[in-house]
Amino acid sequence: MAKQRVLSGIQPSGNLTIGNYLGALRQWVAEQDTYECYFCIVDLHAITLPQDPAALRAKTREVAALYVAAGLDPERVTIFVQSHVSAHAELSWLLTCLTPLGWLYRMTQFKDKSAKQQQESVGAGLLNYPTLMAADILLYQAHAVPVGDDQRQHLEFTRDLAQRFNSMFGETFVIPQAMIPKAGARIMGLDNPTAKMSKSETSDYHAIYLLDTPAVVKKKLMRAVTDSYGEIRFSSDEDRAGVNNLLTIYQALTGQTNDEIEAHFAGRGYGDLKKAVVEQVNDRLQPLQDTYNRLMNEAGYLDRILAQGAERAEAVAEKTLQTVRERMGFVARPV
Ligand code: AQP
Numbered sequence: 001m002a003k004q005r006v007l008s009g010i011q012p013s014g015n016l017t018i019g020n021y022l023g024a025l026r027q028w029v030a031e032q033d034t035y036e037c038y039f040c041i042v043d044l045h046a047i048t049l050p051q052d053p054a055a056l057r058a059k060t061r062e063v064a065a066l067y068v069a070a071g072l073d074p075e076r077v078t079i080f081v082q083s084h085v086s087a088h089a090e091l092s093w094l095l096t097c098l099t100p101l102g103w104l105y106r107m108t109q110f111k112d113k114s115a116k117q118q119q120e121s122v123g124a125g126l127l128n129y130p131t132l133m134a135a136d137i138l139l140y141q142a143h144a145v146p147v148g149d150d151q152r153q154h155l156e157f158t159r160d161l162a163q164r165f166n167s168m169f170g171e172t173f174v175i176p177q178a179m180i181p182k183a184g185a186r187i188m189g190l191d192n193p194t195a196k197m198s199k200s201e202t203s204d205y206h207a208i209y210l211l212d213t214p215a216v217v218k219k220k221l222m223r224a225v226t227d228s229y230g231e232i233r234f235s236s237d238e239d240r241a242g243v244n245n246l247l248t249i250y251q252a253l254t255g256q257t258n259d260e261i262e263a264h265f266a267g268r269g270y271g272d273l274k275k276a277v278v279e280q281v282n283d284r285l286q287p288l289q290d291t292y293n294r295l296m297n298e299a300g301y302l303d304r305i306l307a308q309g310a311e312r313a314e315a316v317a318e319k320t321l322q323t324v325r326e327r328m329g330f331v332a333r334p335v
Helices: 018-031 053-069 087-096 101-105 108-115 124-139 149-169 214-222 238-254 258-265 270-296 301-328
Strands: 005-010 036-041 078-081 144-146 177-179
Touching: 005 018, 005 124, 018 036, 018 053, 018 144, 018 238, 036 053, 036 301, 053 078, 053 270, 053 301, 078 301, 087 124, 087 301, 101 124, 101 149, 108 124, 108 149, 124 149, 124 301, 144 149, 149 177, 149 301, 214 270, 238 258, 238 270, 258 270, 270 301
Parallel strands: 005 036, 005 144, 036 078, 144 177
Antiparallel strands: none
């Protein structure tokens, strides 16, 4: 029986964080043998906010190398740059024409990100972001989309749009499911544990980056916001969010249950908890960074995997796009 398909991606819009790793990348690695996997570096999404061209180029390569360094095997999964497969942009336009504006205005990410800008300078790309994401997923007929909790609403949007297309033009798209991890689906900012850890937040003590040195990881974690309760337990209370976040990172890295972790830290202080998290994070990042440095120094390696990935991805995407064009009534290009 053919394997079901998975698609997911990360924007090359900054330094990848431990949130991107625990919410997305780690799941991808775990699922790479179960599914037929497509993982892209979503550079077309990154430009929905202004990007410096040189930085975008460098980050796109960095993210590709981090995918492999985190454990994805480019022989078993398809790793590619979104803009290398033009079907993403084309299907996005076709779906844009079927998308009610009201659906787009409702999206939390659009509301949050546009609120940070002057109203008249909010780009139309930011509004259309979910339609491009739907195109990414639907082109590969993905059954599952491993993402963090913040992408839940965009996944619902994708499902609605796929259903709308199918009911207008006949069964065409697989309706995808979100695949959200049990632990680590929403890692919060170390400096502000009520806000999601985000790579676009630039304050020094907000996020742990995958390429941070062990000393920097330690400095950031030892300064993480906690509370004055002095009690180490999981909690959904807002004023205990800092400790809960540290416990969540610890849990996502160790795989232990709430009870095991609370028993382990019983009677101990926040300093001990922080040190234990530092150790877990650095143990996980060290081999990843070693592999990353090796790959970046291997001439031609990244180009090879990205060329191979684009070729494989394009073959699948073009097939879907062809069907969509036919169903919507476009005249085939005469040969
Ligand atoms: N804090 C997080 N906890 C768990 N999962 C997270 N993800 C992101 N942050 C967390 C998951 O990582 C994947 C890729 O995310 P993305 O590139 O779409 O965006 P981002 O990192 O969430 O972006 P930012 O930081 O808001 O900034 P920009 O937009 O500037 O890049 C997704 O699966 C996401 O759920």
